[in-house]
């Protein structure tokens with residue numbers, strides 16, 4: 001298994017990503033900045049090295065943002081990156097699928113799960129249930145058919161990963177966890193309001 005932090009840190013290196021993934025990342029951030037009400041409290045699930053938190057805070061300094069992740073190395077990078085950007089960002093080590101861990105978090109106006117992060121979490125139902133408990137609105141952005149097999153190969157290569165097999169919407173990666181992309185029907189089954197993004201959908205629950 002590759003060290004997860006060494007892989008995930010590349011998810012937010014915009015200048016190295018394929019153009020479509022970069023465009024998707026930027027579109028997600030723009031949509032979110034427009035949607036969040038002033039002075040809102042925000043939880044980002046899977047904040048990794050804090051790039052998105054810093055980007056959001058630069059664009060919306062009024063927000064109170066907390067990031068969670070399961071990789072302590074990434075959270076340590078996030079704290080360092082925030083310090084270098086002269087920002088105060090809170091991070092916590094927390095697995096979104098573990099109710100006891102989530103119980104230690106406060107209640108937020110918004111919970112964000114972006115850039116297909118849900119597709120990396122094996123216990124998707126647990127993650128969805130806990131996110132719904134943690135905030136008034138949950139914003140989930142996932143990849144769908146627009147994230148083609150060809151693009152997936154290019155994207156995972158930039159993360160240092162190699163695809164072993166593709167079965168319908170699941171990518172099995174060499175020495176790493178498998179990753180899922182989503183059908184529209186599946187996203188619709190969550191019962192939220194759906195906006196199209198360059199690589200899939202943003203669903204507001």
Ligand SMILES: C[S@@+](CC[C@H](N)C(=O)[O-])C[C@H]1O[C@@H](n2cnc3c(N)ncnc32)[C@H](O)[C@@H]1O
Nearest residue numbers: 008011046047048052069070071095096115117
């Ligand atoms: C695709 S990357 C996140 C992308 C990114 N930070 C962004 O803003 O677009 C997925 C992140 O989710 C984290 N993660 C995976 N499973 C998790 C879980 N069960 N609970 C919390 N974070 C998790 C990983 O460690 C990784 O940093």
